Structures are given as C-alpha cells and as structure tokens.
Amino acid sequence: MEMNVTRRQFLKLSGAVAATLAVVELGFDEKKARAESSDFKIAKLKPTPTICPYCAVGCGILVYSTEDDVVYTEGDPDHPINEGKLCSKGTTVRQVYTSEKRVTKPRYRAPGSDKWEEVDWDFALDKVAKNIIETRDRTFIQKENGITVNRTDSIAYLGGAALDNEECHLLQKLFRAGLGLTYIEHQARI
Amino acid sequence: MADYIKFVDVTKCDGCRACMVACKNWNDLPEEPQDFSGSYQSHEKVTANTWNVLTFNEHQRSDGNFEWLFRHQSCLHCVEAACEKACPEDAISHTKFGSVVIDADKCVGCGYCVQGCTFDVVELATYKDKYGKEYRKAQKCDLCTSRLEEGLKPACVTACHTDCLIYDEKDTVLAEAEKRLAVVKERFPNANIYNPQGIKGTTSVYLLADKPSVYGLPENPKVPLSQIVWKDYAQPLGKALFGVTTMAVVGAVISTAINKEKGGHEGGQDHE
Numbered sequence: 001m002e003m004n005v006t007r008r009q010f011l012k013l014s015g016a017v018a019a020t021l022a023v024v025e026l027g028f029d030e031k032k033a034r035a036e037s038s039d040f041k042i043a044k045l046k047p048t049p050t051i052c053p054y055c056a057v058g059c060g061i062l063v064y065s066t067e068d069d070v071v072y073t074e075g076d077p078d079h080p081i082n083e084g085k086l087c088s089k090g091t092t093v094r095q096v097y098t099s100e101k102r103v104t105k106p107r108y109r110a111p112g113s114d115k116w117e118e119v120d121w122d123f124a125l126d127k128v129a130k131n132i133i134e135t136r137d138r139t140f141i142q143k144e145n146g147i148t149v150n151r152t153d154s155i156a157y158l159g160g161a162a163l164d165n166e167e168c169h170l171l172q173k174l175f176r177a178g179l180g181l182t183y184i185e186h187q188a189r190i
Numbered sequence: 191m192a193d194y195i196k197f198v199d200v201t202k203c204d205g206c207r208a209c210m211v212a213c214k215n216w217n218d219l220p221e222e223p224q225d226f227s228g229s230y231q232s233h234e235k236v237t238a239n240t241w242n243v244l245t246f247n248e249h250q251r252s253d254g255n256f257e258w259l260f261r262h263q264s265c266l267h268c269v270e271a272a273c274e275k276a277c278p279e280d281a282i283s284h285t286k287f288g289s290v291v292i293d294a295d296k297c298v299g300c301g302y303c304v305q306g307c308t309f310d311v312v313e314l315a316t317y318k319d320k321y322g323k324e325y326r327k328a329q330k331c332d333l334c335t336s337r338l339e340e341g342l343k344p345a346c347v348t349a350c351h352t353d354c355l356i357y358d359e360k361d362t363v364l365a366e367a368e369k370r371l372a373v374v375k376e377r378f379p380n381a382n383i384y385n386p387q388g389i390k391g392t393t394s395v396y397l398l399a400d401k402p403s404v405y406g407l408p409e410n411p412k413v414p415l416s417q418i419v420w421k422d423y424a425q426p427l428g429k430a431l432f433g434v435t436t437m438a439v440v441g442a443v444i445s446t447a448i449n450k451e452k453g454g455h456e457g458g459q460d461h462e
Contacts, residue, residue, distance in 0.1 A: 040336045040339065040340050041216075043340075072215060074348055075349065082351070085348075085349065086212075086351070088206050091208045091211035091212050091349050094215055
C-alpha cells in the first residue's frame with residue numbers, strides 16, 4: 001500500500017497522535033501530585049490563651065475560635081505548668097462551648113416539682129441571695145460557751161479550680177468575714 | 191528534609207487517653223458511645239470515626255505476675271503499605287512525610303483497603319449526601335498531615351504528657367528508642383522495638399513491653415505477594431493496554447476520516 005499523505009492529512013494525523021498522547025498523560029500519570037491533604041483548619045485563627053477549668057493543676061490552653069465557634073483547643077506550649085501537654089479531660093475543653101448538652105440559661109426546680117424550668121438571671125440571682133440570707137440569719141450563732149463565734153454551720157462553700165488568687169481572696173472575704181461560713185473548701189484539696 | 195517518624199513508647203503510657211481526645215478534636219470526628227465491656231478500654235478497636243484507641247491489655251506474665259499493658263493503637267503508616275497496594279482507585283498514597291493518606295475524592299468505598307490492612311486500622315465510614323443517599327469512604331489516621339505541613343506535630347503527640355508519644359527526626363527517635371529499650375529490659379524482658387522490616391518499616395515505631403502477639407500485632411507482617419503483583423504489575427499493564435486501545439480507536443477514527451476525505455477529493459485513487 002502506497003501512502004500519499006498530503007500536508008493537510010499529515011497535520012491531522014500528527015494532531016491526533018498528540019491528542020492521544022495527551023489522554024494517556026492525563027489519565028495515567030497517577031504518581032504526580034496525588035497526595036493532597038485536607039486544609040489546615042486553624043489557618044488565620046489567632047489563639048486565645050486560657051486556663052483549664054477542671055482540676056487544680058491549672059494547665060494553659062490555647063483556644064482557636066472563629067466568630068461564632070470554637071474550632072480547636074490544645075495545650076499552650078508556652079505555659080510553665082503543662083508546657084503544651086494536656087490530659088484527656090482538659091483536651092475535651094472545646095466541648096464546654098460546642099456540646100449540645102451545655103446549659104446556657106439558669107434553670108430552677110421549685111420545691112416539690114419534678115422538672116427543671118428555664119428562668120431569667122434576675123430571678124435566679126434573687127432566689128439564691130434570698131435563700132442564702134434567710135438560711136444564714138436563721139442559723140447564725142453569735143456566742144458559744146461564752147465565746148463570740150459569729151458563724152453559721154448551715155452553708156458550705158466550694159471553690160473551683162478556675163478561680164484565681166484574687167477571686168479566692170474576694171470569696172473568702174464574702175463568705176468567711178461577711179456571712180460567717182466556716183465550711184469553705186476548694187476543689188484543689190479534694 | 192530529614193525523615194521524621196512517630197514513636198510510641200508503651201512503657202511510658204499511663205492510659206490517660208488524651209491522644210484519643212486530641213485526635214477527635216483536631217479531626218472533628220463524631221463521638222461513638224460504647225457499652226461497658228468489662229474493661230477500662232473504651233472502644234474495641236479503631237474505627238472509621240475513632241482513629242486511635244488506647245488498648246488496655248490485662249496480661250499475665252510467665253512468672254505469674256499481672257501486667258496491665260497499654261498501647262496507643264492507630265495507623266502505623268507502613269513504608270510498604272498493604273492498603274495502598276489494595277486500592278484500585280489510587281486513592282491511598284504516601285506523602286512526603288511518610289504518612290499514608292486516603293484521598294476522599296478518589297475513594298469509592300470499595301473496602302479493599304479494609305480487607306488488606308496489615309494492622310486492621312482502616313474502616314469504612316458511612317455518610318449521607320444531600321439527597322439522603324448513603325455513600326462510604328475509607329477513613330483512618332493520616333498522621334495529621336495538615337499539621338505536619340505547617341511544622342506542627344500530630345495532635346496526639348502534642349497532647350501526650352508522658353513523652354510516650356514522640357514525633358522527631360528518625361535517627362534521633364531510633365537512638366532514643368534503643369536507649370529506652372535498654373532501660374525497660376530489666377522490668378520487661380520481652381521488650382522490643384516494633385518496626386517490622388517485612389513491610390520495610392513503619393513511620394510509627396513502637397517500643398513494646400512484650401511480644402507483638404501479646405498486643406495483637408503480627409510478629410512479622412508482609413504485604414501478600416498477590417497484592418504486590420496486582421498493584422505493581424497487573425494494574426499498570428491493564429492501564430497501558432487501555433492506553434493502547436484508546437490510541438488504536440482514536441487512530442482508527444482518524445484514518446477512516448482521512449480515507450474518506452481522500453476518497454472525496456481524489457476520486458477513488460486510494461485503492462491500489
């Protein structure tokens with residue numbers, strides 16, 4: 001068979017070969033750039049340092065948050081206590097914000113009631129203040145065995161690990177000096 | 191860039207499980223509530239949504255003493271990875287960090303990698319698209335590759351407070367591993383460094399307190415020959431053949447067109 005290929009035919013033919021090679025190239029060079037990983041989710045987010053609210057060790061935590069969400073939390077590498085490490089509970093601290101089980105409004109269960117109902121802050125704070133002062137006044141002991149004691153044994157106060165020194169100082173003032181409590185405890189000692 | 195590897199010294203682990211939580215936290219994995227199974231271990235094994243699990247192995251030693259062995263169980267990122275060999279879609283590959291990652295866009299959820307995995311760490315997760323139709327994707331630990339790219343350590347390593355988990359240069363880590371092995375040999379005579387050479391080593395190396403089988407690990411894992419043949423020979427050959435076929439078909443179409451054209455212009459002179 002004698003092939004009389006014109007210029008036009010030659011161009012068509014070479015174009016076809018190039019196109020075929022291009023298909024092969026696109027479809028079969030799987031080694032190139034296939035290891036794509038997912039986006040870096042804390043890119044452009046500025047971490048906010050905070051203190052773990054759980055135990056008394058007081059580990060430092062970095063909170064990566066957007067406008068309306070907490071995206072990631074991890075140990076603060078610059079914090080002298082934990083140097084970036086965290087326990088399993090401290091690692092869950094993101095859920096304090098993101099969990100659906102989080103309670104966002106004060107709730108009140110009336111005496112004899114079997115259910116909680118949402119109330120506003122004014123009601124809740126008033127109720128707590130009223131109950132404290134009523135209990136304190138009812139059970140206040142001024143003298144015992146002739147000694148001035150000025151105390152109540154009916155109320156106990158429990159502080160949490162998220163409190164700092166200054167807050168603890170104010171709470172001591174309020175509960176020990178102000179109201180006369182003697183049962184003042186801190187989670188750190190339990 | 192120097193090679194970096196992850197090191198798991200199970201003799202330093204205190205079972206706090208921060209690595210598990212850190213993993214869920216970074217990778218935004220959903221919770222998987224479990225029933226109490228009579229052990230402190232939370233999950234039976236790693237799943238598609240729980241990429242690392244701390245196993246609590248209650249083990250009786252040969253001298254009759256009780257030993258509570260912990261192990262941070264997650265993908266070992268084998269250098270010769272059976273999952274990669276098994277994947278027909280080339281969705282599984284090695285990154286420059288040595289981590290074995292699954293490309294979710296390419297994964298079709300066939301589950302060959304689940305069957306193929308030497309350490310039983312790959313599983314299929316079920317998702318729903320916007321029409322409510324279910325589809326599946328293989329999921330497993332990716333060694334936090336997105337973190338590695340930014341110069342950070344994997345989330346589990348960042349959280350670990352006992353230096354049980356380390357991520358560092360390979361030589362440094364292996365030297366440290368030998369040092370620690372010498373220290374723990376006295377307490378754990380069977381202690382060993384688990385970096386199986388049958389699969390050309392792993393990017394996550396263990397210091398185990400007892401024989402691998404005690405932890406449910408294969409003593410000398412290998413990628414089955416059939417999988418290597420399938421991936422390294424059969425598949426490329428099939429693709430090459432597909433390429434040849436494509437070329438043949440395209441070529442045939444073109445030549446037919448040319449012949450037709452010739453026929454139109456030159457009036458049947460193409461027959462000798």
